[in-house]
Amino acid sequence: MDNAYSSIFHGSYDGLVLCDQSGVLLNLNEGYRRITGTSVQDVREALGRPMEELVQEGVVSPSVTLEVLRRRQAVTLLQRIKTGRIVLATGNPLYDEIGRIKYVVTNVRSNSWPASLESGAVSRPDGAMECIWSAGQGLPVLVASSPAMGKVLELARRVAASSLPVIICGESGTGKDVLARFIHACSLVADGPFVPVNCAAVQENLLEAELFGYEPGAFTGASKRGKAGLVEVAHGGTLFLDEIAEIPVRMQAKLLRFLQDGEFYRVGGSRPRHVQVRLICATNQNLSELINKGLFRSDLYYRLAGVTLNLPALRERREDIWLLAGHFIRQVGLKYGREKAFDPQVRPLLETYAWPGNVRELQNTVERVYVLAAGEIIGPDDVQELLDVLPPPADWTGPTAGDVVGDFKKLQEQFEKELFQKAMRQYGSIRGTARALGLAPATVIRKLRKYKI
Structure with missing residues (x-):
């Protein structure tokens, strides 16, 4: 590094x-030492x-340099440093005269998390998995510090480098679509399109034309x-089929044929067409049970399930609740142009709610508590007032090592039934209930049928 470049490099504030x-x-x-708190x-x-x-x-996790070398393009992500700080890092490849990467230069800036998030953002000293990771600019970040989510994200990163199809299983609202985008952004087709399809939202008679087109x-x-x-x-790129269990059996056969042969016909067409896509599917239903009932083809399942990722429910990764709450309050603050933060006393309320x-x-x-809270510090009363609208069962104390799975499931179903009963009484319609609970209407309909409401 000559003198001019050395002066610029070492004189940079970033x-x-x-x-x-x-x-x-x-x-x-x-500048790097100052921002990260790294010692000489x-x-x-x-x-x-x-x-x-x-x-x-x-020492650092993840490495933006390794991502740049793998993807051969600029990458921006959030890094966790050994000192406990989280920084925004942008890596850029520098090429030689014949187009090979010669160096990777990374620009590191401080990431100004609110105080409420700072203490919970780095809660694992073992460095097993980064708490916050973004696959690129403009993409949703994945926020997690729990071992359960750490295993899922690590497996997702490994799977992303292959062409295997993926099924993401998890309850409604666990973030299956975000994980699908994460896999796409880490994959070999990251530069291609990401095309989501909600199979439950498309009418059965239009689904074939929606997927395969028409003449x-x-x-x-x-x-x-x-x-x-x-x-x-x-x-x-990537085709993301959400709510894959909602595809009618007739359409399942055509989807299977496409996956086996890599070709399809437009509706009304006679000429085969060929495409190359990475397939990711998601469902909140038990596909094995649907296969036993004859509602889902076993051959299609085995074709789709190259790798199955099981997203844990939020109650199964309570270590992430406080971290997620801090992340969301920061996002909402940016949206409305006014920063607010949670009082630490709010934490147990959030972590014991179902x-x-x-x-x-x-x-x-x-977002609701941000809008309704009068002050800049959101206290227990602000949160409790909202949680009281949808209260957990009186004997809910959160999971312990001695919990019995059967009892927990009964408790969960009892709570769910009461929740949907109260929501339907309060909002008066399936659409209103779905909007209030942040669920898809199809999910609400299934729950109402399940509990005979």
Whole structure:
């Protein structure tokens, strides 16, 4: 590094990190030390070492340098530093004269989390999994510090590098769509489109045309020019089929044929078409039970289930509730242009509530309490007032090591039934109840049938 570049590098107020084409740490500046709180001794021990080793030791997680080298493009993500700080890092590849990556330069800036989040953001000293990770600019971040979610995210990152189809299973509101976007953003087709399809929201007689498109005049009301289906739109990228269990059996056969042969026909067409897509599916239902009832084809299931990711319910990862609440209150503050924070006394209220609507319900609750709270510090009374609208059972104390699964399930179903009864009385319609609980109307209908409400 010549004198001019050295002066710019070390004189920058932002943190700068320089690595070579193998991911070896070559240099970092004083700005990086100041922003991350890294000691001079730690810097000396890190220089000249591969980023893989530093990640394994929990010095930094994840490594933006390794992501740049893997994806061969600029990457922005949130990093957790060994010192406990979370920073915003943007890595950029520098190429030589024949187009090979020669260096990766990373710009590091402080990420100004509100005080309420700061204490909970880095709660795991073992460095096993980063708390907050973003696959790129403009994408939703995944927020987690629990071992349960750590395992899911780590598996998702490994699966993303393959072409295997993925099924994401989890209750409504657990964030299946966010995880699907995460996998896409980490995949080999990240530069291609991400095309979501809610299978429950499309009428059965229109689903085939929606997925595979149609030729001119294929049916009454069809466009005279025909239309490409969402499968074609997703060419070179990811097709995300949400609520996959809602696809009628007749359509399941056509989807299976497409997955087996890689070709399909538009409705009313006679010419086979070929596309390349990464397929991710999601469901909140037990597909094995549906197979036993003849409602879902077993051959389609085995074709789809290259890898199955089970997203835990929010009550099963209570370590994440406070962290998520802090993340959401920060997002809402940016949306409304006024920063608010939770009083620490709010934490036990949030962590002992049942959250039947999972992360989606927590997010909606945080925004409501932000709007309704008068002061900049949101206290227990502000939150309790909202949670009282949908109170947990009187004997709910949160899970313990001695919980019995059967008892817990009965308690959960009892609470769920009371919840939907009260919501229907209060809001008077399926659509109103779905909007209030942050659920899909199809989910509300299933629950009403299940509990004979």
